[in-house]
Amino acid sequence: MGRYRALMTETDREHITGESEPSDRQKDQSVYRVRERIREELPRDIEVLAEHRPDVLEELRDVVCEADE
Secondary structure: OOOOOOOOOHHHHHHHHOOOOOOHHHHHHHHHHHHHHHHHHHHHHHHHHHHHOHHHHHHHHHHHHHHHO
């Protein structure tokens, strides 16, 4: 089975970390796409999980909140 992405594609990761030696424009575009996913897609995903799979939403919270520690 192939790997899935979360908020970033592999290309986004490479651009944001500088691993692929991207131009400033490529970095900015990757950051823009990630921000759009956070603002537009993530809230809807959270709504669906809250209604249909609160257990999975709790796992998401654990991962996100753990990253803040």
